[in-house]
Amino acid sequence: MSQENRLDKTTRINSLFDFYELLLTDKQQMFLKYYFHDDYSLGEIAAEFSISRQAVYEHIKRAEQVLEMYEEKLGLMEKHYRRVRDLEELKSTLSSSGVTHEYQSQMMDIVERLEAND
Template structure:
């Protein structure tokens, strides 16, 4: 399926948004999903369910409010509070940063190992050893 490009201005929830606004909102949602994957279990069950419904299940504030029997403002406040908690966890623990750093090093090691498979070179082997040492230190 081909991805269709959106027009420069899009009507979103009654407000015209340009592509950069949409892109920012999408990036924010992806980042919040990633934070949730790493730290979601640290949220209280009630808040976790509301955050999950809003971010992962893409339910509206109104749908969640009706389902939970609370106001839309209450849902909004919980989502914002959860976002803050998850961001704070990442700032303190840095698990996503460590994961990304380790993943990048693993990709580089894989690439260098593929080079070694075709042609053995001492400098390439040294790079693999250095990267693997760095990876162990990061963990």
Template structure:
């Protein structure tokens, strides 16, 4: 997974667990595309402090994912739902209802993952 996408998912799932200060700086760096120097000037802290905070936030968010696996579960469920949607479309296009059992199996896996 591309690093920026991974950071986005981690932040979406666990960002609220960061302090307000950490969230503000992380958002500016990752989503606002500001440089550490720009953030440092805006926040009144050193560029090194910004760099360290961003690395710490990446580690914290990664640690949450290592323990809870919410992003991995979400991505697995999303992939299964997309496959079920593809199979349903195939059934509708071709009239072949043989795929219905496969869709039911995928639905069961999704339910089990929740």
């Protein structure tokens, strides 16, 4: 796997983890944190827990599959990023819409409240 693909995968897993962490088992949470957040190697994690590298690899792979399954079924991450894109588009449209400054300010306040609720 290329460095860029590894970085993309790490970014995706970390994002999914942010959304679905509490739906994972304690062991899955711990192994993913060590591997993706703290950048431990499989060998370092195996030594820490006195298990084989293969066992660590299987725990991590299974946790990744679980995260992907939750996203496939619930779509929370995609909905979040879509909402962020839509809010940015709305802000841009408001800025260039030609409406009065007062109305534009009111609308931007609403957008900011929506962003704060994210």
